[in-house]
Amino acid sequence: MTNKEWYIIYIGNPKKVEAVRTAFHDINMQDFTLWTPTQEVIQKDANGNIKSITRPMFPGYLFVNFLYTGNSIEDALYDLKAGFLLKGPGGTVPTNVTDEQIEMIKQLEKVRVEEGITNTTVAIGSFVELTNGPFIGVRGIVVGTRKGKVIVELVIFGRMVSVEVDEKHLNYVPSESELEQSKKEILKQRIKKVMDKT
Numbered sequence: 001m002t003n004k005e006w007y008i009i010y011i012g013n014p015k016k017v018e019a020v021r022t023a024f025h026d027i028n029m030q031d032f033t034l035w036t037p038t039q040e041v042i043q044k045d046a047n048g049n050i051k052s053i054t055r056p057m058f059p060g061y062l063f064v065n066f067l068y069t070g071n072s073i074e075d076a077l078y079d080l081k082a083g084f085l086l087k088g089p090g091g092t093v094p095t096n097v098t099d100e101q102i103e104m105i106k107q108l109e110k111v112r113v114e115e116g117i118t119n120t121t122v123a124i125g126s127f128v129e130l131t132n133g134p135f136i137g138v139r140g141i142v143v144g145t146r147k148g149k150v151i152v153e154l155v156i157f158g159r160m161v162s163v164e165v166d167e168k169h170l171n172y173v174p175s176e177s178e179l180e181q182s183k184k185e186i187l188k189q190r191i192k193k194v195m196d197k198t
Contacts, residue, residue: 004031006097009062011083019082020062026076032066037105039133040112057108057134061086068094108134128152132169139173141186153186160189 009020017034024032037057042050062083066073074094077083085094111132126142130152140154140163149164 004065004067006063006065006099006102007068007094008058008086008097009064009077009083010060010086011062012060014056014060016082017062019080020064020077023073023076023080023082024066026080027072029066029073032064035063035065037063037109037134039109042112057105063097063102068096105134108136127173128170129173130154130163130165130169131171133163133165135163142170143190153190155186155189160186160193 011017011020014036017036020034024030038054039057041053041055043053074085077085087093088095124142124144127139128142128150129139130136135154135156138154138156140152142150143153143162144151146164148166150167150170152163152165152170154161154163
């Protein structure tokens with residue numbers, strides 16, 4: 001590889017950003033960019049009061065643009081307990097994020113997200129598509145509700161992820177044959193998760 005690319009570091013705690021910066025300096029790498037994508041969120045509380053906050057789109061994750069040349073940065077991150085670069089299942093090298101994906105995230109940063117108090121009426125087991133937030137366009141299955149939010153399970157890069165969203169940010173998807181396979185994959189992942197715990 002001769003060009004810088006985007007990667008993702010799992011840091012868990014946002015206070016570790018400076019430790020990540022130190023890790024890059026420790027291996028004498030100066031040409032890097034750290035980025036935490038954020039969104040403006042408009043919230044409405046139970047009393048009808050509206051406030052605007054800025055929050056990370058991917059809590060616990062830090063995007064970094066640099067030229068990956070080997071394990072030296074991974075070793076430095078490990079030594080400082082700063083986090084680790086994300087890899088695909090069974091992968092030995094970090095998975096890069098494409099320029100198209102980065103551009104999509106930058107466009108999402110410009111979108112104001114509205115969150116309100118909602119009483120959900122969605123049926124558990126419904127197949128839905130997300131219409132807002134970082135997973136816009138991704139389809140999943142409704143598995144429950146919590147505090148006025150709908151809990152949806154998605155399969156992203158072969159892994160099951162649960163997200164909480166407002167019902168107004170969901171589109172119901174008809175149960176067509178091409179969607180049944182996705183539904184089965186999510187259910188399979190749920191069953192595997194249960195079996196792994198036993």
